[in-house]
Amino acid sequence: VITKVKARQILDSRGIPTVEVDLHTNKGVFRASAPSGVSSGMYEAIELRDGDKGMYLGNGVSRAVKNINEKISEALIGMDPTLQVQIDQAMIDLDKTEKKGELGANAILAVSMAACKAGAAEKEVPLYKHIADLAGKTNYHIPVPAFTLISGGKHAGNILAIQEIMILPVGARKFEEALQIGSETYQHLKAVITEKYGSHGCNVGEDGGFAPNISSLKEGLDFVKEAIARTGYNEKIKIAIGVGATEFCIGTKYDLDYKSPNKSGQNFKSGEDMIDMYKELCEAYPIVSIEDPFDKEDWEHSKYFSSLGICQVVGDDLLTSNAKRIERAVQEAACNALLLKINQVGTVTEAIEVTKLAKDANWGVVISQRSGESEDSFLADLAVGLATGQIKAGAPCRGERLAKYNQLLRIEEELGDKSIYAGDDWRHC
Ligand code: PGA
Secondary structure, three states, X not given: OEEEEEEEEEEOOOOOEEEEEEEEEOOEEEEEEOOEOOOOOOOXXXXXXXXXXXXXXXXXXXXXXXXXXXXXXXXXXXXXXXXXXHXXXXXXXXXXXXXXXXXXXXXXXXHHHHHHHHHHHHHOOOHHHHHHHHHOXXXXXXXXEEEEEEEOHHHOOOOOOOOEEEEEOOOOOOHHHHHHHHHHHHHHHHHHHHHHHOHHHHOEXXXXXXXXXXXXXXXXXXXXXXXXXXXXXXXXXXXXXXOOHXXXXXXOEEEOOOOOOOOOOOOEEOHHHXXXXXHHHHHHOOXXXXXXXXXOOOHHHHHHHHHOOOOEEEEOOOOOOOHHHHHHHHHHOOOOEEEEOHHHHOOHHHHHHHHHHHHHOOOEEEEEOOOEOOOOOHHHHHHHHOOOEEEEEEOOOOHHHHHHHHHHHHHHHHHHHHOEEOHHHOOOO
């Protein structure tokens, strides 16, 4: 049973406070921490921050920590950690608000994840297995990683409007090979960028992708194409882009120069122009997935673009992992994949539920990082347990990103013959 829940404030990968929890049971102490991102919208669960400008510029989470130590702890002590649904419901009931703003989604999620780890230990099974049991799954697919190679948008200080360019080693036989492909391409890319921009072009963004001062997506794609060519893995690698178009949508137009101080406003594109651009790029490069190609309220262009069936269309800001938004998007066929950010929903149980919603609609599901991560590797087990087929955890570089990828290596090793790398089935495994 749960004997104690103790929280503390730690720093995430951006140096900003987040919540860490130690959940004690008769079997030991189980630790988890909440991720945090920059794109937070009105549809996602509320991250509770102190707002005291004198401490961490207002970003402290001491109120969320206090809520765990004083309220959540009392409600959960004595509960069986394998009962994830009941544990999550107890916190939702205690919070009483729709978006978990009373206790804080950062408080609730960290406890939910720690309880899930404790539940696995109670059953003496690996975490991914416990998650699979909770979700009623029996297949253990190791997801295809989407490695961020170039960062832009709000994740980097360069002038690139687009959030990221990623590679998917779908042709690898195992995750181990996928990681090798990711690492080698990343290292080749470093050389390719250095040749043109010098070593300062290899400064990195929040999630470890290189952030050379390029303004065009095409230039970034050419860099990646050249790096892939140097690895010799052309046949095994596909490309994905994360656009994050909400960040540069002004009215009904898209400003691809929004980060360029001298040019902003001169390169406005309409939704139709954006569609033409995506079509051209998908023809010129092996692009198989585009995330948030339009503003989060631009359902019409998203619907039309998805209907073309050119590639996977992933909803991040469009959906904010929110069940109601997902239901609407399924009904309207506004996209065909969910980017699942667990702190936008706030509990493991609800993360499982929204994954089911998406999978039932025959969508792809991408388990996703936030720009602010910790050394917690929970997402790796979640992706295997839910057999989503896809995980986006940043570059094959930097500790908080590798915590997830290295954990996938361990899971693959442990599963041995029973492990299946999602590979070509990445969208629908
Ligand atoms: P975030 O985005 O900055 O909102 O966490 C992360 C991502 O989409 O990869």
